[in-house]
Amino acid sequence: MTSVACNFLFCHLSRVLQNSGNFLVLTLLAAGILLPAQAQVKLVGAARKLDENRYRLTRELPATAGAAWAENTIDLNDPFEINFDVFLGCGNNNADGVAFVLQQKGTKTVGQIGSGIGYKGISPSLVIEFDNYLNEFESFFPSTETHVAIVKNGDNDHLSGNTLAGPVVMSPQKAGSSRQCKYHKVKVSWEPASQTIDVYVDEVFTLSWTGDMVNTVFNGKPDVYWGFTAATSKTRINAQGVLLRFKPLNLNLSASSPNCAGGNKEGAITTKVNGGIGKYNYKWSNGATTKNLNNLPAGTYTLTLTDNWGNKATETVSVSAPAELQITDIIKIGVNELYNFKCSATGGTPPYSFRKGYAILNGEPAQQVSALDFKKYDNNAKLVYEQDGTATLDAYINNATIQNPVAIVGFITASDANGCTTTQFMPFDLRKYPLPLPPEPVASIAALKIDSDNLQEQPRLQPDEPALPNLAASSDTTQIPHTTNNLDNVKLVYTERNVPATLNNRTVKTGKRMVINSETVNLSVWDDEYDDGDTISIYYNGEWLLREYRLKTKPYHITIKVDRNADNYLILYAHNEGERPPNTAALTIDDGKSSRRVALSSGLNYCDALNFKFKKE
Structure with missing residues (x-):
């Protein structure tokens, strides 16, 4: 053997030659170091593994062939780049060469010996051959130097239509050196x-082929096996090999968080990969096998990436959860009106918007629900x-019956800039219908507020029904109002338009009005719904009709006179708010x-009022 300067592969091959005689060796390395032990390589024919990542493709016997295949396929829909150094032996008796092969026959195939370079007969295939012997059927080629060609379907006859590019001299600028124990990149x-x-050979563009490889070579199937083949002839034997070089496998993960907290699966992870060899295999800690992940909840995810030759890279990334959107600072802004609440919000992504509403239950859930457990029933609520x-x-309230009751509770839904929402129920605003009936002879309340001059009239009592007793007639069966002197100094302040403004510094609400047809009116007053300890006084046209009277479910009756030519205001003054605020009195x-019915509700800082007006003739 000709003596040359020692480099890694040549010295390695020299030691093998000294120990084993002449045979073809394929040694695979990654970035200057031996490939990892888990490299997924299938050896065929005369190929044997001598030690870690060192493979013998042909024995020291003539007329042998061997192959080394990656067990994972390459997808030709993806780009690839494979770098290696080819070593074609020493002296003038070396043969027959090395080939880089893409094929679909699997990992147990090997082609013909000699000029077949281990690939002849493998079809479909695309082959880049590095042929270091000029065969008789290649006499048309003008040089005996190693030549390079791209062929398909395992056909080494360069005069056939299966040669796609070449042959060309491998390194014309290094003529005479391609067989002299040289590496070629x-x-x-x-x-x-x-x-x-x-x-490219020795960093110089050598040849190329442009064509629809998937369809014209591989019949529309993009997944191919790849590897190297080599062969010796009957008379020419030499050690040949390749040094496989590639960039280290590099993995980068970037995560985007879900828009909303609370387990929403809107997170994503994007993967960027370079380096390695061939097709990548993805194995995520959550069991996924795709390159990128979508629809993820917050959490930690690990990707193990394996390339086509068994190299691995691992990286972990966290998908963080945004701050949870929460409703805060709930404020009750009214007494008995609907939608008498407001709030603020935190978390999520500002700005926020709010929608008020009522959740409606009917039937058995309406009977069972309480203010504190309404959320248990919200799936049944409208x-x-x-x-x-x-x-x-x-419609729900008016159609409520004892057999089919209705419960409503106020709620607020907050939304943030990302469309995230949260809903909170208002336990202080739970209402149930129908309302409890007061005792006879007064019927139940049909309306809780009056906002126009046209109140619905109720049927008059029939002649054979007992009339409402006046104060004197009912004194033996009705509680006599308790009187004290602490209201004597209470003042009613009017506005410039002669409308009551404040009573004892409490705001007077004057929006309710009732049109009547007589100067004499009989009033009946009792506790709305049930006796919860409400204590009231009634102020009418400058006088106290009742003083510190504790409402009962049994009506108290009063007869009043109405001035045709004046605004007549009846004002409900609350001394407490009972067990269920506000202080509410029912009147007929x-x-x-x-005969008409109305409810007045007063608190400790405001008074409800009713204005009597004569019907215009």
């Missing part, structure tokens, strides 16, 4: 966008929002022609 790259495969109007809400007003 080779780069093979495939770009599916341009459908071009390029071959939601009505403030902007939807009151028609639906009124009978003017001799019709």
Whole structure:
């Protein structure tokens, strides 16, 4: 053997030659170091593994062939680049060469010996051959130097139509050296966008082929096995091999968080990979096998990436959860009105928007629900929002019966800039219908507020029904109002338009009005719904009709006079708010022609009022 300067592969091959005689050796290395032990390589024919990542492709016997295949396939829809150094032996008796092969026969195949270089007969295939012997059928080629060609379907006859590019001299600038124990750097790259495969030798462009490889060579199937083959002839034997070089496998993960907290699966992880060899295999800690992950909840995820030759890289990334959107600072802004609440919000992504509404239950859930456990039943509730109007809400309330009761509770839904939402129920605003009936002779309340001059009239009592007793007639069966002197100094302040403004520094609400037909009106007053300890006084046209009277479920009756030419205001003054705020009194007003019902509600800083007006003739 000719003596040459010692480099890694040549010295390695020299030691093998000294120990084992002449045979073809394929040694695979990654970035200057031996490939990892887990490299997934299938050896065929005369190939044997001598030690870690060192493979003998042909024995020291003539007429042998061997192959080393990656067990994982390459997808030709993806680009690839494979770099290796090819060593074609020493002296003038070396043969027959090394080939880089893409094929679909699997990992147990090997082609013909001699000029077949271990690939002849493997079809379908695409082969880049490095042929270091000029055969008789290649006499047309003008040089005996090692030549390079791209062929398909295992056909080594360069005069056939299966030679796609070449043959060309491998290193014309180094003529005479391609057989003299030299390394030659080779780069093979495939770009599916341009459908071009390029071959560079010693960093010089050597040849290329452009064509639809998937369809014209591999019959529309993009997954191919790849590897190297080599062969010896009957008379020519020499050690040949390759040093496989590639960039280290590099993995980068970037995560985006879900838009909303609370387990929403809107997170994503994007993967960027370079280096390594061939097709990548992805194995995530959550069991996924795709390159990128979508629809993820917050959490920690680990990717183990394996390339086509068994190299691995691992990286972990966290998908963080955004701050949970929460409703805060709930404030009750009214007494008995609908939608009497407001709030603020934190968390999520500002700005926030809010929608008020009522959740409606009917039937058995309405009987069972309480203010503190309404959320247990919210899947059965119908939601009505403030902007939807009151028609639906009124229909449920008006149709409520003892057999089919209705419960409503206020709620607020907060939304943030990402469309995340949260809903909170208002336990202080739970209402149940129908309302409890007061004792005879007064019927139950049909309405809780009056907002127009046209109140619905109730049927007049029939002649054979007992009339409402006046104060004197009922004194033996009705509680006599308790009187004290602490109201004597209470002052009623009027506005410039002569409308009551404040009573004892409490704001007077004057929006309710009732049109009557007589100067004499009989009033009945009792506790709305049930006796919860409400204590009231009633102020009417400058006088106290009742002083510190504790409401009962049994009506108390009063007869009043109405001035035709004045505004007559009856004001409910609350001394407490009972067990269920606010202080609410039910009244029946009978003017001799019709009987109507209304409820007045007062708190400790405001008074509800009712204005009596004569019907215009």
